[in-house]
Amino acid sequence: MTTTFTPAIPNTNASALTKKRRIAFASYVDENYLPGFLVLLRSLALSNPGVCEDFVVLYDDLRPASVAKIRALHPRIVLQRVNDTHYDSYVKGDQDNYLVRKAYFILDVFRLREYDTIITLDTDMVVLGGLGELLELREGLAAVPQFFYGQHKLNSGLLVIQKEYLSDEFCAKIDKTGRNGEYELDKHDQGILNAVLDGDFVRLDAKYNFVKRRLSGDLPVPEETKILHFTGRHKPWQGGESGYAQAEDRWREFDMNDADFHAAYFASSGGLHHDLVVHFGAPHVKRTGDVEIARKVAA
Template sequence: MPYQDEGNAPEYPAGKKYIQMVNTSQQLGFSASGPARNRKAIMFCCDQNYLVFAAHAASQIADLHPQRDFDICICFDKRPVSVPDTLDHLNIRLCHVKTGDLFKGLRLDRGKSHDVYLRLALPLAFADDYDRILYLDSDIFIQGGDFSSLMDVDFAPHPIAAVRDNTQWRTPKRRPKQFKTLNLPAAPYFNAGVILMDVTRYNEQNLLDRCLTLGKEHADIMIRHDQNLYNSVLQGDWAELSPMWNWQFTWSSLLFAMQIEPHLVHFIGKTKPWKDPKGELSPRFAKAMQAFSERYFPDLDVLQAAGQPLAPDSAKMRKMLLKHFVSGARTQRYLNRFSDDLQVITSRSR
């Protein structure tokens, strides 16, 4: 069961008591279901709608690391989250990160809350608890990998390490659209679905404040959310991880993933295992998530739309095969940059 404070902690979802904490650096407050157990953590930021997917990924990581030396945290702010008691065996640290008006003035897509920016504040909020934070999106599927060793890799002097966005896998010099609108030169551009953060360097380099300043000054021309803030501020000042840790799953890379077997599959775009009307993804992803949901979230109907798998003679299958044939050499060239899954490429060696 979650840790319970002896004081007058307020009631949070599911009627559990949560210990009150405040970060001393800039008074970013938060409540948590227990104290930090280790000096590094894997963190998800989600609302109740995506909790089942974050919890599924957390359970996959926990299964890989039965004697783990890192915490697994699920964080939220404006939209509350309640983890069912049946998942107590995962020892998830549920954290309410209280950002107040920190993100006010940043652009938002319709239907979104400022919680989409929450990952920006994690190193500041948890400065007293963790030295390393591995942030993960919830729309992922874990297949393997030593996550503890990943969080120990050296990527100095950079504040973060991440995987290049798939738009630059085959065309590394492509200039992102956001860079064009901000009149910035081309630079390596990463996907923010997996970010390894060095807490001290992140805070010493004022990465949060720099992102907030840029985002509020140019809110009218910003695209998406914090991914473009990070990349526009850093302009290549980040360390590059192997795509094994963030294989961005698209129809044009699906077959390569079957051969490479990446540690982490990231379902970017609108097609997800639980929302795949055209049957573009392997059914195994949806089956695994559905089995998990039926066991721990029995009241949810996870599979919103699941079509039949692509037929071998379908137009989309033929297009997929042609795309793979044309891009194979450039994809291999990108993969060859990494001698193993824990190699880190810094800006000095690019």
């Protein structure tokens, strides 16, 4: 899959210059979920060391220091402020709960027009394996079906969205459903998408959005899991939840300082992406004086 190894080129010209698909990851991030997002970025780099696509950060209240932490973990961060007032007209289960209000902001991803494929990731996820199969998808809107509701409804924690859905027409369907309230109000953005799609989505294997609830009773994380999703109120960076110690241990593998992260990246097996080598290598060399890494950065 050659797309994952294309050089970093400014957004406006990449498609015209390379004649290749534009692929991006995207997440909505705020100060409360920033610790989870930083772990997500580290896990993505360490589990997919040869992948470096744009990462669109949808935000509304990030502080400059928080943005700096994010940029330190990825060389192709694209900041996109959400149109938060747009969702005030949506019917919601609790209009006054700020977390409920923010749950809709990820829907701004459908208003992006410069990409052929966008992969959304919730900030309470950790990437444990290769995502090549997702990067190669070319049709439809793909997601993992909900754990408790069978095959008809999707879990919106991970979406693989193709360009046909990144359109004014699809956004109009989202807005219509949000404003008339004909969806599961307690499911927020996920409820709207399920109402709009009505089961018409590409089913992905559960390994790409393996929800924590599958591991109740402190079960180990299956080896084939690609993305582990810490659904529910209790997040690992907030102290976690009893009965999920082995799952939370996998999350903590990526809760590390910059020095350990850079060292872990250069110890990764497989090809390293040149943009990540430069981005992580320069501070690593400055800190350690590592001659071998300096040669890689220079090359």
